[in-house]
Amino acid sequence: MSVDTQTVKRVAHLARIKVSDDDATRMTGELNAILGFVEQLDEVDIDGVEPLTSVVEQTMKKRADGVTDGNKADDIVRNAPASEDNFFMVPKVVE
Amino acid sequence: MTDLTKLTIAEARDGLKNKDYTSLELTDAFIGNIEAANASLNAYVTVTADKARDMAKASDAKLAKGDGGALEGIPLGIKDLFATRDVHTQACSHILDGFKPQYESTVTSNLWADGAVMLGKLNMDEFAMGSSNETSYYGPVINPWRKKGSNQDLVPGGSSGGSATAVAARMCMGATATDTGGSIRQPAAFTGTVGIKPTYGRCSRWGVVAFASSLDQAGPIAHTVRDSAILLKSMASVDPKDTTSVDIEVPDYEAAIGKSVKGLKIGIPAEYRMDGMPGEIEELWQKGIQWLKDAGAEIVDLSMPHTKYALPAYYIVAPAEASSNLARYDGVRYGLRVPGKDIAEMYENTRAAGFGEEVKRRILIGTYVLSAGYYDAYYLKAQKVRTLIKRDFDLAWQNGVDAILTPATPSAAFRVADQELHSDPVKMYLNDIFTVTVNMAGLPGISVPAGLDKTGLPLGLQLIGKPFDESTLFQIGQVIEDAAGSFEPEKWWG
Numbered sequence: 001m002s003v004d005t006q007t008v009k010r011v012a013h014l015a016r017i018k019v020s021d022d023d024a025t026r027m028t029g030e031l032n033a034i035l036g037f038v039e040q041l042d043e044v045d046i047d048g049v050e051p052l053t054s055v056v057e058q059t060m061k062k063r064a065d066g067v068t069d070g071n072k073a074d075d076i077v078r079n080a081p082a083s084e085d086n087f088f089m090v091p092k093v094v095e
Numbered sequence: 096m097t098d099l100t101k102l103t104i105a106e107a108r109d110g111l112k113n114k115d116y117t118s119l120e121l122t123d124a125f126i127g128n129i130e131a132a133n134a135s136l137n138a139y140v141t142v143t144a145d146k147a148r149d150m151a152k153a154s155d156a157k158l159a160k161g162d163g164g165a166l167e168g169i170p171l172g173i174k175d176l177f178a179t180r181d182v183h184t185q186a187c188s189h190i191l192d193g194f195k196p197q198y199e200s201t202v203t204s205n206l207w208a209d210g211a212v213m214l215g216k217l218n219m220d221e222f223a224m225g226s227s228n229e230t231s232y233y234g235p236v237i238n239p240w241r242k243k244g245s246n247q248d249l250v251p252g253g254s255s256g257g258s259a260t261a262v263a264a265r266m267c268m269g270a271t272a273t274d275t276g277g278s279i280r281q282p283a284a285f286t287g288t289v290g291i292k293p294t295y296g297r298c299s300r301w302g303v304v305a306f307a308s309s310l311d312q313a314g315p316i317a318h319t320v321r322d323s324a325i326l327l328k329s330m331a332s333v334d335p336k337d338t339t340s341v342d343i344e345v346p347d348y349e350a351a352i353g354k355s356v357k358g359l360k361i362g363i364p365a366e367y368r369m370d371g372m373p374g375e376i377e378e379l380w381q382k383g384i385q386w387l388k389d390a391g392a393e394i395v396d397l398s399m400p401h402t403k404y405a406l407p408a409y410y411i412v413a414p415a416e417a418s419s420n421l422a423r424y425d426g427v428r429y430g431l432r433v434p435g436k437d438i439a440e441m442y443e444n445t446r447a448a449g450f451g452e453e454v455k456r457r458i459l460i461g462t463y464v465l466s467a468g469y470y471d472a473y474y475l476k477a478q479k480v481r482t483l484i485k486r487d488f489d490l491a492w493q494n495g496v497d498a499i500l501t502p503a504t505p506s507a508a509f510r511v512a513d514q515e516l517h518s519d520p521v522k523m524y525l526n527d528i529f530t531v532t533v534n535m536a537g538l539p540g541i542s543v544p545a546g547l548d549k550t551g552l553p554l555g556l557q558l559i560g561k562p563f564d565e566s567t568l569f570q571i572g573q574v575i576e577d578a579a580g581s582f583e584p585e586k587w588w589g
Binding site: 001003007008011012013014015016017018019027030031033034035037038039040041043044046049050051052053054055056058060061063072075076078079080081082088090091092093 | 193194195196197198294295296309335338339341342401403404407408410411418422425426427428429430431432434435436437438439440441442443444446447450455456458459460462463466469472473475476477478479480481482483485519520521524536537562
């Protein structure tokens with residue numbers, strides 16, 4: 001399978017990365033090189049093979065559903081590009 | 096007085112206990128080396144000299160009373176991927192501009208609890224995506240090794256290139272690193288240092304910037320097998336904050352060093368003999384086989400038919416997980432923000448300006464293979480192939496194999512800004528051909544320096560072990576180190 005420049009632009013939009021037309025054209029070639037490389041997997045007989053979901057056999061650890069952490073709003077917003085009264089500030093979303 | 100920066104961690108540990116020197120003297124010696132070398136080698140992205148001296152003084156106070164942890168007063172470098180409270184933590188990406196976490200990763204917390212001293216944060220490929228440390232926002236790291244009679248700059252490998260260079264050039268006693276497809280073992284091999292990626296689940300991933308969560312593992316880079324065992328003992332732990340951390344007590348890895356390998360079964364997989372592999376790599380491999388034979392190990396031939404599919408499967412699984420992990424960088428909660436006319440444009444502008452080319456490439460591949468209609472053809476298939484790769488290893492263990500010996504890399508270090516490698520991303524990816532199988536199966540792997548090539552550059556051998564059997568890797572690794580000797584680059588830098 002290979003991608004065209006239109007698909008690259010669509011995928012870039014899904015990934016929320018702005019790309020120029022030139023970027024998209026260049027990336028099309030690069031992505032197709034990688035997709036061409038991974039195509040060798042078609043040679044492998046995967047009939048009846050279960051996908052690997054965990055490399056270590058282990059039951060997922062669980063804990064009681066309780067509050068174990070918190071009261072650190074200052075810490076959480078400290079690295080924000082814009083914040084006010086412990087809220088993250090973003091451009092207006094709703095008209 | 097002896098050059099304190101030439102000591103191993105094991106030697107410094109004894110020297111500090113005997114009060115032959117103080118941690119402050121040791122730390123100052125390394126800060127001196129960093130100040131002299133960093134302009135040439137670019138291994139550190141930030142140096143925390145004041146903090147280091149404070150930590151060293153605190154260690155000296157403990158040592159004076161005869162107290163102190165396993166790493167008391169030992170100066171280390173930390174890869175920029177580990178969250179360190181109030182200190183530069185940016186995964187060497189522009190998108191994490193100015194980020195200073197208000198928390199500490201479990202691995203570094205463990206190191207500080209054992210008394211280690213932090214010298215600073217080490218350069219790396221952006222978000223650990225790269226095999227040459229050239230994708231860093233902070234510029235490439237330079238390998239302290241050069242070809243005989245050449246002054247051309249070589250890469251230290253990646254993504255833990257800063258860690259490997261800092262150790263090799265005596266800018267720290269040891270360093271933390273991480274390995275998703277070979278990012279500890281390949282740079283260790285390129286710089287004549289020892290690097291181990293432990294079993295998935297051995298070191299906590301909590302507070303380590305995520306790249307591909309089912310593959311990422313932390314581990315150390317150090318001068319000797321013993322030093323890497325000492326560091327891993329402190330880095331590893333059982334951590335309730337990481338649900339993939341495994342409930343197995345951390346053994347005393349150092350106790351395995353010096354044990355005979357007599358009777359151990361070492362597997363040699365035929366499929367690691369790649370077309371076009373330089374003769375010198377094959378010779379090195381044969382030398383390693385002979386050393387282990389001479390030490391009394393039994394050599395058995397193995398067939399691991401799915402080896403060649405590990406790298407293509409990796410280039411589906413890793414980008415898929417990365418595209419999901421890196422969705423969090425949106426200019427809202429931390430790091431860079433580039434304004435736009437609305438919030439969607441702000442996201443797109445921020446991510447366009449904040450991510451480098453390699454990272455964007457992998458996010459796009461990952462987004463594509465996970466997008467509607469392609470999931471089964473790519474991601475699901477890759478995860479099935481991964482089961483087969485793991486099965487190849489499981490069969491070897493079932494047949495009584497104790498460890499597997501392979502070359503660490505298909506070549507020695509290559510030059511910075513190599514046009515051929517940069518024009519074709521797949522060529523660069525082939526660097527991980529021998530290491531990536533280990534991540535796909537979640538196994539431990541160690542790279543040990545084993546010799547120099549004709550041009551005088553270091554080459555490494557890789558040992559792959561059973562899950563949570565790092566001890567056997569240290570045991571066998573020491574035999575290789577004893578036979579091969581140690582390797583030190585000729586100093587040309589400041």
